[in-house]
Amino acid sequence: GIQVEQSPPDLILQEGANSTLRCNFSDSVNNLQWFHQNPWGQLINLFYIPSGTKQNGRLSATTVATERYSLLYISSSQTTDSGVYFCAVAFMDSNYQLIWGAGTKLIIKP
Amino acid sequence: GAVVSQHPSRVICKSGTSVKIECRSLDFQATTMFWYRQFPKKSLMLMATSNEGSKATYEQGVEKDKFLINHASLTLSTLTVTSAHPEDSSFYICSATTTGNSPLHFGNGTRLTVT
Numbered sequence: 724g725i726q727v728e729q730s731p732p733d734l735i736l737q738e739g740a741n742s743t744l745r746c747n748f749s750d751s752v753n754n755l756q757w758f759h760q761n762p763w764g765q766l767i768n769l770f771y772i773p774s775g776t777k778q779n780g781r782l783s784a785t786t787v788a789t790e791r792y793s794l795l796y797i798s799s800s801q802t803t804d805s806g807v808y809f810c811a812v813a814f815m816d817s818n819y820q821l822i823w824g825a826g827t828k829l830i831i832k833p
Numbered sequence: 834g835a836v837v838s839q840h841p842s843r844v845i846c847k848s849g850t851s852v853k854i855e856c857r858s859l860d861f862q863a864t865t866m867f868w869y870r871q872f873p874k875k876s877l878m879l880m881a882t883s884n885e886g887s888k889a890t891y892e893q894g895v896e897k898d899k900f901l902i903n904h905a906s907l908t909l910s911t912l913t914v915t916s917a918h919p920e921d922s923s924f925y926i927c928s929a930t931t932t933g934n935s936p937l938h939f940g941n942g943t944r945l946t947v948t
Binding site for chain 2: 754756758764765766767768771809811820821823824825826
């Protein structure tokens, strides 16, 4: 069936470290977004990236649609990066509804 | 950028009462709005999809008579939790988009506590 899998489920790092979060999906997509949910529950749209590579400051993302995965890179982590990172995809022929991964919980220690 | 305003951010109500949550797109016209529910330490669960001027489409297992959704205009959708029970306590989040393949923009969520 349709699946969105994120790894790792949990990640604990020291401030200043780099990290890579992965999102695998089971079918062709026409929409893929990365979100950061902060400890207060707010969802922040990081990237809209159904294919290609984008960068925004310390964050960058790459989606290889043909191989059905996306990566989110966080460099020089800061404590404010803590939270849960979600990948959500809309599969083709799915009426554009997003299917959510289970998330990666990131804790950055000072 | 696109802004979605959701309120209230927190609400506490007694069992049996109804609660309305509003979701507004402030600077764009939202043809489609989605309502999600999030349990603690879980991912978002889509409850329903609403298109302006038509009835909402509910996901399997979501009671449409309990969670009333109205998308009366291109900038406003409301979710009303009727006859609330403690098990309805949760974090509810709305999102909005202009066209089907555009990025989603989220409200800040509403934490509902039913006592």
